[in-house]
Amino acid sequence: EAQVTQNPRYLITVTGKKLTVTCSQNMNHEYMSWYRQDPGLGLRQIYYSMNVEVTDKGDVPEGYKVSRKEKRNFPLILESPSPNQTSLYFCASSRRSGTSGYNEQFFGPGTRLTVL
């Protein structure tokens, strides 16, 4: 089954304790992205990656790191989490944009993170 998986689905942690949220897709997509969803704010893009070893900042990158060493994986790293990073996080992937226009993003199920 074609899908984007995220782990963990739920995480409660404390301020300053480094954590990684994994994201993996099995559709051979070039493009991957991370978003955070907060009430009343919709989804905001954190980082995106056009392909292996190619990453770039989205709208709200502060406090986050990413890496893209393999095509299928795009982990989100919080080196020193703070309470304002408490949020619902989504990973997404898509084929690279082509002549038909921008492609559908496939979203993972989400990771609910609480930082105390």
Add this chain to the structure above:
Amino acid sequence: AQSVTQLDSHVSVSEGTPVLLRCNYSSSYSPSLFWYVQHPNKGLQLLLKYTSAATLVKGINGFEAEFKKSETSFHLTKPSAHMSDAAEYFCVVSVTGNQFYFGTGTSLTVIP
């Protein structure tokens, strides 16, 4: 810079009546526009997209949207609401195909 404004945070309709979810965008260049739906405790699913082809776009589950450049709008409509349409809807704009800007969402309630 691009941005999206969803004009209603909540919309309530009766089952079988039309649905209208409003979206206005701001973009310096020709944008691509999308509508995604999020059912409770689920991820997001693409309903439809506009990428400079036909201005009237048909999507899944009977939804459609019309791109109106003069009004900078991309409103989502459906002729007859179904209970299963109750969800959160997001309008999204992109110019580069790399960066995507979401609206704040419209929560649709369908009354039996």
